[in-house]
């Protein structure tokens with residue numbers, strides 16, 4: 382008979398993995414609440430047209446696209462931003478600004494599966510729409526820092542600014558399509574190819590020398606680097622404005638959270654064409670792949686038919702956070718809260734055990750009921766293996782007297798208690 386497997390690039394999460402994933406999701410939700418982001422739930426399936434509207438060919442070629450039974454062209458979401466932009470450009474059009482929106486869920490991309498790269502993965506996504514102030518960019522960075530800290534990860538933020546490049550390219554009259562291709566090459570760190578491309582498109586030797594100097598500028602002394610960039614681009618007013626903007630964002634973050642590990646990389650680009658300002662990615666030691674990324678995209682909402690709304694956002698890769706937590710042996714709090722099991726001593730005691738289970742749940746105590754008809758010894762052995770905390774044993778004599786046997790599975794001790802006392806003990 383065929384042994385069924387998960388589809389390539391997709392995984393089952395169970396045991397410690399699913400617990401860790403849920404723990405991260407909980408922290409992401411907690412972070413959203415702390416910063417005032419409203420959670421929205423959008424469909425996994427969207428129209429292909431919507432998802433393709435602002436995507437380059439590369440993203441389009443990696444979408445799970447199909448026709449539904451009504452013949453509509455649809456696709457599984459390859460990111461949250463398009464859905465959020467749709468909502469903001471339509472239903473939320475007249476809601477008071479700014480919009481702080483949060484979503485968490487699964488994302489689908491036909492990537493080549495490898496460590497930390499799957500075809501179904503999870504993201505938490507935060508969008509702050511309605512302002513182009515640097516405080517908004519700083520908020521997205523601080524929120525990311527807060528989430529990483531809350532799951533116990535040491536992280537660093539890699540930053541750049543698309544406005545520096547766009548400022549130079551636009552002033553030099555470089556066509557948009559060449560600009561986009563150059564940025565995509567830079568995203569893949571193919572800097573020589575990017576420089577060759579812009580030179581072929583007519584950029585002066587002087588200008589390519591400037592670009593080369595910018596590409597080489599990176600490091601952790603962020604304000605020194607910013608001063609250097611400012612000197613290099615002083616003939617390009619729009620690029621200078623971008624440098625000032627980056628300086629302001631960085632000083633806001635570092636004044637509020639001076640311990641934040643930041644690294645500036647002027648040649649850093651992010652693949653998607655819609656970024657207009659600050660861009661960043663999150664890294665942890667010993668893992669080359671990014672745990673999250675985002676930036677400013679002030680013209681995106683227009684692309685979806687809405688009025689122009691400046692916006693900044695971030696998406697965190699929950700699977701990669703999980704991977705990083707494993708490497709660092711960061712434990713999750715949820716694992717400590719082991720549940721309790723209610724075991725009837727014999728067939729007659731099944732119904733009383735059922736009633737007690739339900740009563741305990743009403744009191745807010747999580748319990749599971751032994752329903753396999755296991756002998757007591759076997760039931761206790763299995764509960765031990767599963768690292769449960771207490772076994773509540775329902776015996777005939779005790780039941781008649783309103784008593785319960787509560788066995789502490791770690792200490793291997795048991796006490797006979799009144800039902801009300803048992804509640805108190807289990808609640809601890």
Ligand code: AMP
Pocket residue numbers: 460490492497498499500501502503504671672673674675696697698699700701
């Ligand atoms: P992006 O939407 O491309 O900016 O990605 C945001 C984050 O999602 C990345 O930094 C990764 O952590 C995560 N991510 C992107 N693609 C994948 C993938 N194929 N598998 C797992 N995580 C991914």
